[in-house]
Amino acid sequence: MAEGLPETEQTGISKYRDQIINGPIIRTVFWLGAPPLLNQLVVVAYNLADAYWLSVYDEIAVAVPRQIWPILMLFQALANALTAASLGIISQHVGGKAYKEASSSASRFFTLAFLSGGALSITLLTLRHPIFTVILSTPQEIFDYVIAYSGVIAFDVFFNYIALTYTTILQSVGDTQRPAVVNVFAILVNIALDPFLVLGIGPFPRLGVVGAAITDVVGKIISIIALTYVLRKSYPELKVRLTKQVDIEWIRLVLRIGLPILTLGLLNGFSFLTQLKLINMIGVVTATAYSIGFMVLDIVDATLWGLSGAPAIMIGQSLGAEKTERAKEVAWKATVLIFLLMVAAASVTYPFKRNIADVFANDINIINETDFFLQTLLPTLPFFGLFIIALSIGRGSGHTVFPTILGIFRLWGLRVGLGYFLAFQLKMASLGIWLAFAISNTIGGVIAFLWIKHGSWAKAVIKRDRRA
Numbered sequence: 001m002a003e004g005l006p007e008t009e010q011t012g013i014s015k016y017r018d019q020i021i022n023g024p025i026i027r028t029v030f031w032l033g034a035p036p037l038l039n040q041l042v043v044v045a046y047n048l049a050d051a052y053w054l055s056v057y058d059e060i061a062v063a064v065p066r067q068i069w070p071i072l073m074l075f076q077a078l079a080n081a082l083t084a085a086s087l088g089i090i091s092q093h094v095g096g097k098a099y100k101e102a103s104s105s106a107s108r109f110f111t112l113a114f115l116s117g118g119a120l121s122i123t124l125l126t127l128r129h130p131i132f133t134v135i136l137s138t139p140q141e142i143f144d145y146v147i148a149y150s151g152v153i154a155f156d157v158f159f160n161y162i163a164l165t166y167t168t169i170l171q172s173v174g175d176t177q178r179p180a181v182v183n184v185f186a187i188l189v190n191i192a193l194d195p196f197l198v199l200g201i202g203p204f205p206r207l208g209v210v211g212a213a214i215t216d217v218v219g220k221i222i223s224i225i226a227l228t229y230v231l232r233k234s235y236p237e238l239k240v241r242l243t244k245q246v247d248i249e250w251i252r253l254v255l256r257i258g259l260p261i262l263t264l265g266l267l268n269g270f271s272f273l274t275q276l277k278l279i280n281m282i283g284v285v286t287a288t289a290y291s292i293g294f295m296v297l298d299i300v301d302a303t304l305w306g307l308s309g310a311p312a313i314m315i316g317q318s319l320g321a322e323k324t325e326r327a328k329e330v331a332w333k334a335t336v337l338i339f340l341l342m343v344a345a346a347s348v349t350y351p352f353k354r355n356i357a358d359v360f361a362n363d364i365n366i367i368n369e370t371d372f373f374l375q376t377l378l379p380t381l382p383f384f385g386l387f388i389i390a391l392s393i394g395r396g397s398g399h400t401v402f403p404t405i406l407g408i409f410r411l412w413g414l415r416v417g418l419g420y421f422l423a424f425q426l427k428m429a430s431l432g433i434w435l436a437f438a439i440s441n442t443i444g445g446v447i448a449f450l451w452i453k454h455g456s457w458a459k460a461v462i463k464r465d466r467r468a
Contacts (some may be wrong), residue, residue, distance in 0.1 A: 016174025017094055020314055027335050029310045034068045035180030036171075037306025042184045044298045049191050050212050051295055053198040055360045059285060062360050064145045064209050066291035067138055068153055068430035069316025070276050071131060075464050079161050079264035082109055082116070083168040085254045087399040088316055092460055095320025099237045107243040110162075114242065117161025123389035125154035137277050139284040145209045151207065155281060159220035166227035166240075173235060183228040183452045186219040193218065260404035261395075271411040273405035278420060279433060283303045289369035292360045296353055296374055297381070302344040304385050307338060310394045315396030319460040323337045327397070327458050335389050335452050341384035346378045353378065369430060376434040383445025399457040403448070410444035 019028060028159040047065075086109040093102035124131075128150045138146050159322040167179040193215045200206025207214065231240060279290050311334035318327040357370035387406065394400040415436050422432025451457075 017097075017317060020174050020317045020455075021095060021323055021326065025314070025330050026337060028314060029307065029330075029334055031310075031336065032174065032176045032313055033307035033310035036309055037303065037457050039180040039183045039187075040072060040302040040306040041327065042187045046187045046191050046194075047295055047298060050194055051217075051292070051360055053195050054209065054212060057198055058145075059361060059363065060142050060288060061145055061209055063139075063142055063219045063284070063288045063291040063444045064149050065212070067132070067136065067142065067146045067276070067287075068150050070151070070269060070272035072138075072153070073272055074266065075124060075157055076160075077262055077265025077269055078116050078120070079113065079164050079165055080265045081258035082112055082254075083164055083262040084314055084395045084400060085109070085258035085398075086168045087312055087395055088174050088257050089253065090169060091313055091316030092320030092398070094173055095317035102172070103238045103240070104243075104245065105250070106238050106240045108246050109169070110165050110240050111242050111244075111246075113161045113165040117158040119426075120161075121154050121158035124150065124157055131411065135273060135277070137280050139280055139287060141284050142287075149209040149213050152210055152217060156213070156216045156220055159217060159224060161246075163223040163227060166224065166231060167433060169240060170227070170231060170235075171309060172316070173238070174313060174317070175230075175234070176309070176313075178225060178230050178234075182223055182230065190215040190219040206314060226336065233350045253344070257398045258399055260400040264400075264404040267408050268411055271416050274416050275419065277434070278399070278416075278423060279430075281431055282423070282433075285363070285365050285369055286433075288361065288366050289357075289373055289430075292357050292366070292370045293373035293377070295360070296349065296356050296370075296393040297318060299356075300342070300349050300378070303345045304338060304342050304381075307341070308385075308388050310334070311389065312392040312396035316398075319397060319458070322460070324458050331389075331393050334392075335386065335449070337380050338385045338389050342382040344453065346381045349454055350374075350378050373434050376431075376438050377441070378379070380438045380441035380445075384441040385412070386445035386452075387441070387448040390452055393452060393457060397457045397459065399455075399459070402451055402455060402457075406444060406447055406451070410440040414440035414443065 019031070023031075036274075051062050052066065054064065086105070090102045090104050090109075093099070093105065128147060132146050132150070167183070169177045170176070194212060195201055196204040197207050197214055198209075198213030199211075204211075231238060276287075276290075280287050312331055313325045313464065314330045314334075318324075318330060353374040354367065354371045357367050357374070361367050361370070385409070387403075390406065391400075391403045394403040418439065419433045419436030422428045422435055423430070424432075426432060428435070
């Protein structure tokens, strides 16, 4: 019997738990991963549509969202740490049927997300001018666009923290379907609004990049409302609210799991800031090609990001239920599956890389640079998939230190350090940056594979008495 709940009241959570810790592994990966995968594909569709309408508004406006991306990634670092700890702790409590502890942890994570998201939103709103002048050296051709866009996106930071927290709590239970449906609906609303607000169709004003940012904020608000309803309606066992009940033992556990992820996230953010600064120093053509190229990579990455969360849930609940061998089998089969899927996705995308780039640009220099970027990067994506699976295994098991160290090395040592050396010391310009990307994917993937196969991650992080 679950702690504090009669067995007859456990159907909301327990109906997922049995499938996750006992069901066929590959089928369960797709069962859990298919909804986030669909969600990710819709996100990619939105990003492509967003880029298309921005290119119609002004060709170089395509580069604007990617200029904001490393800042958002940096601000997202704390959210990633909180959701990693949340998934690891809550899923292991659910695996051990300790639903009262799961509910208490969910409220604590919600409180931290609410306060953190609000503080970071205000930070971006007030410091965006020095960020894009001093830190990023944003090209003057798009500077005004970037300032206007970031002023609205600052509000999206806060709403995104709340939406991510609700999504992670539901995923920890095993419910990946309804969060995906909610997010897909919100993104479809974004897609529908985009041309009207960007181009000023009908009675709407022509807002350009500001219109694109407003649709993001609207989508997050829709997601929060719907996810709150799902959580309260379907899982009354999980009473998520603002709370002051945060004990030292819980903080230590969160720091143990989340601090490496936070460290990696912050270093990732600063590395992407530095990386983008190097790209901006080469020129607006390279910056625009980088933006278009990453939109093409996002099509392939949708497979990776969509499915990689499922192994974390399965490993977390398996370890919580003291099924160590099950956790190891999940990790191995998921690794092979993701690698093969990434090979297939990259192979399908490669022949059309130039055609896709041509949709977003008319300047032949931008098209050629984008084609060059993708030619270098696409073959290495399966190795990047191995690294992401290692992060997923670390999140589910709660053992996040090694993936963090590996992430720091591949970004700072290879992408930034090697990229700077090749691009500016050896005078290879953009080719040096793109080669550093490819090398970091390959080396990081090989090391991640060895850790998945031979590392000592298959141990639960919650204490046995809390899983009793």
